[in-house]
Structures are given as C-alpha cells and as structure tokens.
Amino acid sequence: MELFFQQLINGLSLGALYALIAVGYTVVYGIVQLINFAHGEIFMIGAFGAFATWTIMGRPTGSPVATSLLFILPVMLIGGVVASVAVAVAMERFAYRPLRNAPRLAPLISAIGVSVFLQELVRLFFGRIPGMPDAKSDLAFPSISGISGASVQMGGVLIRASAIFTIGALVLCTVFLWIFVDRTKTGRAMVATSQDADTARLMGINVDRVIVSAFAVGAVLAAVAGVAQGLTVGNIGFRMGFLAGLKAFTAAVLGGIGNIYGAVVGGLVLGVAEALASNYLGTTAWKDVWAFILLILVLVFRPQGLLGAKVVDRA
Amino acid sequence: MLEVKDLVVAYGRIQAVKGISFTVEQGQVVTMLGTNGAGKSTTLRTISGLLTPVSGEIWFEGKRLDGVPPHKIVERGIAQSPEGRRLFRQMTVEENLRLGAYTRKDTAGVKEDIDRVYDMFEVLGERRNEKAGLFSGGEQQMLAIGRALMSRPKLLMLDEPSMGLSPIMTQKVMATIADLQSQGTTILLVEQNAQAALSLADRGYVLEVGRITFSDTGKALLGDDRVRKAYLGAD
Ligand SMILES: Nc1ncnc2c1ncn2[C@@H]1O[C@H](COP(=O)(O)OP(=O)(O)OP(=O)(O)O)[C@@H](O)[C@H]1O
Ligand SMILES: [Mg+2]
Numbered sequence: 001m002e003l004f005f006q007q008l009i010n011g012l013s014l015g016a017l018y019a020l021i022a023v024g025y026t027v028v029y030g031i032v033q034l035i036n037f038a039h040g041e042i043f044m045i046g047a048f049g050a051f052a053t054w055t056i057m058g059r060p061t062g063s064p065v066a067t068s069l070l071f072i073l074p075v076m077l078i079g080g081v082v083a084s085v086a087v088a089v090a091m092e093r094f095a096y097r098p099l100r101n102a103p104r105l106a107p108l109i110s111a112i113g114v115s116v117f118l119q120e121l122v123r124l125f126f127g128r129i130p131g132m133p134d135a136k137s138d139l140a141f142p143s144i145s146g147i148s149g150a151s152v153q154m155g156g157v158l159i160r161a162s163a164i165f166t167i168g169a170l171v172l173c174t175v176f177l178w179i180f181v182d183r184t185k186t187g188r189a190m191v192a193t194s195q196d197a198d199t200a201r202l203m204g205i206n207v208d209r210v211i212v213s214a215f216a217v218g219a220v221l222a223a224v225a226g227v228a229q230g231l232t233v234g235n236i237g238f239r240m241g242f243l244a245g246l247k248a249f250t251a252a253v254l255g256g257i258g259n260i261y262g263a264v265v266g267g268l269v270l271g272v273a274e275a276l277a278s279n280y281l282g283t284t285a286w287k288d289v290w291a292f293i294l295l296i297l298v299l300v301f302r303p304q305g306l307l308g309a310k311v312v313d314r315a
Numbered sequence: 316m317l318e319v320k321d322l323v324v325a326y327g328r329i330q331a332v333k334g335i336s337f338t339v340e341q342g343q344v345v346t347m348l349g350t351n352g353a354g355k356s357t358t359l360r361t362i363s364g365l366l367t368p369v370s371g372e373i374w375f376e377g378k379r380l381d382g383v384p385p386h387k388i389v390e391r392g393i394a395q396s397p398e399g400r401r402l403f404r405q406m407t408v409e410e411n412l413r414l415g416a417y418t419r420k421d422t423a424g425v426k427e428d429i430d431r432v433y434d435m436f437e438v439l440g441e442r443r444n445e446k447a448g449l450f451s452g453g454e455q456q457m458l459a460i461g462r463a464l465m466s467r468p469k470l471l472m473l474d475e476p477s478m479g480l481s482p483i484m485t486q487k488v489m490a491t492i493a494d495l496q497s498q499g500t501t502i503l504l505v506e507q508n509a510q511a512a513l514s515l516a517d518r519g520y521v522l523e524v525g526r527i528t529f530s531d532t533g534k535a536l537l538g539d540d541r542v543r544k545a546y547l548g549a550d
Contacts, residue, residue, distance in 0.1 A: 185417070192403055192414050198365055199401040204389030204418035204466060 002156040007275045013163035013232070015271020016170035020225035021248030022255070022263035023177065024218025030194040030258035031214045032100075037111035038091060039218060040245015041118040042084050046223025047236040048122055048135070049083025050076040054142045055131055073144055073227075080223035087118065088219035089212055097208075115241075122238040138237035141230030148231055166228040173221050174264055181260065186213055194258065243288070250295040256305025265306055270294065316341045316501060317362070317393075317470055322371035324354070324361050331357040333525035334371065339470065339518075344492070344502045346512040346533060348546055349522035355505040356398050358522070359472050362503075363395045364388045375470070390418050392469035396476065398505075400459040404448030408439050411447050411458055415465030425465070432461035435491070453484030460491060471495065472503045477511070489515065509546035513537045521546070 024039045053076050054060070060072055095114045099107045127134035143149060150161040181187040193200040193210045201207055229244065230236045247270065255266025273294055278287035298305065317339040324332040332354040339345045349355050360366045362373060364385035373380040375391060383391070394415075403411050412432060416425040433440030436457040442450070447458055456476055463471055473492070477485040489511045496502060496515060506512035513519050516533030521542060529542055536542050 188410070188414065189417065191406070195403050195405065196401055199397060199403070200414075201365060201385035202363055202389070202395050202397060202401075203414045203462075204386045205414075206384070206386040208384075 003279070004276075005157045007279045008272060009157060009159055009163060011272030011275030012268060013160070013166050013271070014275060015251075015268035016166045017225050017228055017232070017244070017267075018248045018251040018271050019170050019264045019267025020166075020173060020221045020228070021244060022251040022267045023173075023221045023260060024215075025249050025252040026255070026257055026260055026263040027190075027214045027218050029252070030260075031190060031197075032096070032211055034096065034107050035111070035249070036091075036096075036215075036218075037108065037245070037249075038095075038114040038118060039222065040241030040243075040248070041115050042088050042091075042219050042241070043222040043226045043229070043244055043248075044122065044236070044238060044241035045087045045118065046080040046084040046219070046226030047141070047230050047240065048080075048126060048226075048238075049223065050080035050227045050230065051139060051141060051236060052083070052129070052132060053079025055133075059142065072142075073147070076142075077224060077227055080227050081220050084219040084223035084226070085216050088215040088222075092212055092215045097211075119238045119241070126238075135238055138235040141234055141236050143234070144231065148234065160232070162228070162232040165231060166225075169224050169228055170264065170267075173224060174261075177217070177221075177260060180217070186210070190214060247288075247291055250291055253295060254298050254305055256307045259305065259307050262305055262307035269306065316376060317503070318372075318374040319358075319362070320372045320374070322358070322361065322373065323369040324357050324366055325369050326357075330369070331525055332361070332368075335520075335522065335525070335527045337520050337527065337530065339501060339503050341501055342499055343517040344496050344504060344515050344533075346504045346506060346516035346519045347522055348506060348509050348512065348519060348536075348542075350507070352524070353522040354525045355522055356474055359395055359397075359474050359503070359505060362388075362472065363393065386418070389466055389468075392467075393472065394463040394466045394468035394470075395472040396456075396459045396463040396474065398474040398478065400452075400455050402447040402455055402459055402462070405446055407444050408447055408450075408458055409443045411462050412465050415462035418466055428465055428467070432464065435494075436461060451484075453480050453487065456480060456484070456488055457491070460488075464495075470501045470503060472505075474505045475507060476504075477506065477508045485511065507546075509542070510537070 021043050024042065025036060028034060028036045054072065057075065091114055095110045096107050099110055122135050126132055133139060147161045147165055152159050181191060189200065189205045189210050190213060192203065192205060193207055197207055229240065248267065251267040251270045252263045254270055255262025270291055274287050274291050277290035278284045320336050321334050322332055323330060323334050347355050357366065361368055364383055368381050375393065380388060403414065412429050416428065419425055438454050439458055439461065447455065450458065460473065460476065476488050480488065485508060492502065492504065493515055504512055513533045513536050519531060519533045519536040520527050521529040529536060529539065
C-alpha cells in the first residue's frame with residue numbers, strides 16, 4: 001500500500017509537469033487549430049532562461065535558506081517566463097502567422113523546423129553568450145536549498161520538495177488560468193475566438209492579438225514546468241523538450257484537445273498511469289511505452305478525450 | 316455615410332461580387348435583395364473587413380474602409396449581425412451581449428445598454444444566464460441583433476434576420492427593425508423576404524449573380540413589375 005501511495009505521489013508530480021506543458025498545446029489548438037509541435041522547446045527555453053538568470057545573478061546557491069527560497073527561485077522563474085514568452089511570441093510571428101491561410105500541413109512542417117532550430121540554437125550558441133557554459137551536453141541545474149534534494153516523510157511515503165513545488169505550481173497556475181479565462185476581457189476574447197473566430201472579429205476582437213496571447217499563456221506555464229523539471233531531475237539539456245513535449249501533447253489529447261481543464265486532468269492521469277504502470281507492469285524502462293499505448297487507446301476509443309474536445313459550434 | 320464603389324470580391328478565382336456600387340445615407344434603411352448566391356453576404360463580409368476586395372473602394376464617413384482590419388471597423392462604428400446569427404452558443408445571453416460591447420470602455424454605459432436590450436426583448440432579460448444555444452430561432456435572432464447594437468454602431472448591418480423564422484417571428488423581427496429605424500439608426504438590411512424588407516426601406520438594391528440590376532426607393536421597387544415577378548412571387 002505504501003508503495004502504491006509512493007507511486008501515486010510520483011505520478012502526480014510527473015503528471016503536474018505534463019499538465020503545465022499540455023495547457024500550451026491545448027490553448028493554441030483551441031484558437032488556431034494548430035498543433036504547435038515546437039512547444040516542447042518553449043519548455044526547454046524556459047529552463048535555460050531560468051538557468052541563465054541564475055548565472056547572471058552570480059550563481060547564488062545554497063545558504064542562507066531563506067534568501068534562496070524567497071528570492072532566487074522567483075527571479076529564476078521570471079527569467080524563464082520572459083525567455084519562453086519572447087521565443088513563443090517570435091515563433092508565432094515568424095513561423096506561423098505567415099502560414100495562417102496555407103494548407104494545414106505547412107504550419108506542421110514549420111513547427112518541426114522551429115523545433116530543430118531552437119534545439120540547435122541552444123546546443124551551438126548558448127555557450128557563446130558571455131558567462132554561460134557550453135550546452136552541448138547536459139548542464140547541472142542550480143540546486144536550491146530547501147527544494148532540490150529535500151523531502152518530507154509521511155507514513156512511509158517520501159514526498160520530495162520538488163514534487164510539492166511542481167504540484168503547487170500546477171494548482172496556482174490552474175487557478176490563475178481560470179480567473180484569466182473567466183474574468184478578464186482578453187480571456188473572454190480567447191474563448192470567443194476559439195468558438196468562432198470570424199464572429200469574434202465582428203465583435204471587434206483583434207484575433208491576431210488573441211492568438212499571440214494564447215502562445216504567451218502557454219509559454220508562461222511551460223517555463224514554470226521547465227524550472228520544475230530542472231529542480232526535479234537536477235539537470236537540463238537542449239533535448240529535454242522532445243520527450244516531455246510528446247508526453248504533454250499526449251496529455252492534451254487525453255484530456256480533449258482544446259479544453260484547458262482537460263489538459264490539466266489529462267496530464268495528471270497520464271503521469272499517474274505512467275508511474276503505476278511502470279511499477280506494476282514492468283520495469284521503468286517501459287514507462288514511455290505505457291504513455292503512448294494510452295495515447296493510441298484514447299485515439300481509437302475516445303478521440304474527443306476524457307473531458308471532450310472543444311465543440312465547434314456553427315449555426 | 317457609406318459608399319461602395321465598383322466593388323469586386325472573389326473567392327479564389329471565382330468572382331462573387333462583380334463591380335457593385337451603392338450608398339447608404341445617415342438615418343436611412345437600405346435593403347439589399349437577392350436570391351441565394353447573389354453575393355449579399357459577401358458584400359457585408361467585405362464591408363466588415365472579413366474579406367479583402369479584389370478592386371474597388373469602400374468609404375465610411377469620408378474615410379477609406381477597405382484594407383482596415385475587422386476590429387478597427389467595429390471601432391469606427393459598423394456592426395454586423397451575420398447570416399445564421401452565429402451566436403456564441405455555449406455562452407450565456409449576457410456574455411454574448413458583453414462580447415458585443417467588446418470595443419467599449421464605459422462600463423456604466425454598457426450596463427445601461429444591456430438593460431435596454433432586455434427591455435426590448437423581455438425573454439432575453441428573463442433568461443439572461445441561460446446559454447444562447449438553448450433559445451428558439453427567433454429569440455436567437457433578437458439576441459444577435461441586440462449583440463450587434465451593443466457596440467453602439469453608427470451603421471447596423473443585418474444579414475437575413477428573418478432566415479428560418481416562422482411568419483410571426485419574422486413579423487416581430489421586422490417590427491424591431493422598424494423601431495430601430497424610427498430611433499434614427501442607419502441600417503443596411505440584406506433579405507430574401509422582399510415584401511417586408513422593401514416596405515421598410517428608404518432605398519433598395521437588387522443583386523443578381525454579383526451585379527446590381529435594380530436600384531430605386533423601396534416603394535418604387537415594391538411596385539416594379541419585374542421585381543414583383545422575381546421576388547414577390549407575383550405574376
Ligand atoms: N467561402 C466561400 N468559398 C467559395 N465560394 C464562396 C464562399 N462563400 C460564398 N461563396 C460563393 O460566392 C457566391 C456568393 O455567395 P454569398 O454567400 O455572398 O451569397 P448570398 O447572396 O449571401 O446568398 P444567400 O442568400 O444564400 O445567403 C456564391 O456563388 C457562393 O457559392
Ligand atoms: Mg448570404
């Protein structure tokens with residue numbers, strides 16, 4: 001039983017990470033019907049942005065605990081968010097917007113190009129930025145005292161501080177997202193655009209701006225996920241976005257692509273399923289297999305996802 | 316107020332509007348008649364900026380309108396209630412009306428105007444928190460008109476507001492348009508229901524496969540034999 005709860009916690013932490021990234025796929029899809037396959041790289045850029053911020057600040061690590069927690073981490077998060085949002089907005093502007101009216105395959109190919117471009121950019125040029133280490137191989141992510149490596153024991157179940165950070169970040173982000181979508185003018189414009197873009201235009205909504213917001217919102221959450229990943233795993237690398245992105249995309253489809261809360265649920269379900277399956281059904285070497293088997297099963301038996309995809313309503 | 320000059324609009328290589336010119340003066344109701352596929356919706360969508368003309372010009376209050384993005388056109392004072400109503404069906408009545416006021420910043424005025432729409436259409440006020448998709452066709456049309464009014468447009472464009480409605484509902488919609496007209500609203504009305512639409516109109520245009528074939532006062536068109544034959548089923 002302890003083992004079960006241990007895997008459940010591990011799964012929720014992993015799932016929270018997937019969920020944070022998955023929101024970006026789903027928000028963009030809901031509005032432009034585009035699978036932004038370069039979104040995994042936005043997550044990677046977030047981690048590198050946080051890393052760079054920490055380096056610029058003179059690599060403050062460890063003690064005293066109070067400063068590190070209250071000061072370093074938020075600043076790193078801001079750095080990561082700024083990097084991710086900037087790249088995501090540029091990506092929309094230069095790689096997708098020119099293809100808005102092109103055949104559906106064109107933006108998909110563009111996405112793959114952007115993905116490779118961003119990976120190579122970090123691999124080849126991150127080290128050329130003054131003060132930054134070479135990123136051709138993995139970099140050790142700064143260990144923040146009180147989070148990295150720390151943990152609490154609860155009745156035989158080990159809860160790592162990084163897991164609490166990740167799950168807490170997801171909860172906070174989901175609440176903010178809900179307020180944003182439900183209460184702000186830009187949020188309402190996003191919902192209207194996802195339901196019917198032309199009619200949204202007739203309401204006076206600047207749809208181009210809404211699309212940029214969608215990319216930006218997804219990038220904010222992806223950057224938070226990038227930091228969470230760094231804290232959890234302890235290192236980051238230019239390739240980290242590939243698998244995480246694919247898993248998060250699976251989570252988005254699982255929850256119902258286009259549905260924000262579906263992405264959150266899909267991420268958590270996928271993380272837990274992965275943790276439990278690799279524990280009970282085989283070695284951890286198989287854990288990626290379970291995720292994609294789940295994806296195939298969902299696509300075959302419930303293509304609209306767990307919570308249902310956005311229903312396009314035209315009169 | 317609105318002047319359309321030699322407007323040509325195409326979908327790919329197929330021209331849907333083949334060089335039409337017409338004007339709408341302040342305070343007028345102008346009706347555009349035409350059978351299916353004549354190019355009426357294409358014309359309205361082009362005025363709203365959803366389509367870009369191949370050639371020709373659109374002027375509104377002395378300024379060029381073609382090439383201006385749709386959201387700026389709403390800000391300039393043109394609202395459209397599109398064909399098929401196109402409500403945000405999964406949003407409530409009130410949310411739909413608020414989106415109609417998207418370009419406005421005067422919160423108090425928006426609240427007032429929402430109440431005004433509720434006064435005009437009581438059902439909408441009584442069921443303001445219900446999803447728009449749950450309403451009958453006629454009620455949805457009222458909401459679509461109300462939503463378009465929320466931006467306080469100088470020019471209101473209505474694309475086939477009587478489409479799919481029962482004769483009684485059609486009458487109600489036409490009465491609403493007559494009310495708006497008496498309040499001085501400038502309206503460009505696209506209709507297939509010729510009798511009602513022409514009797515309201517200060518001016519009417521008949522569009523046939525992308526070209527304007529008749530234009531005159533509403534009354535004169537109602538009395539014109541050729542128009543009667545083609546659009547009023549008279550012989
Ligand atoms: N999205 C589109 N792509 C290609 N052709 C189109 C498109 N929309 C309309 N058309 C064509 O353009 C022509 C004019 O269409 P439009 O919708 O403007 O007619 P309409 O007068 O509004 O007709 P209706 O009374 O049926 O609404 C038609 O021949 C139609 O088939
Ligand atoms: Mg039409």
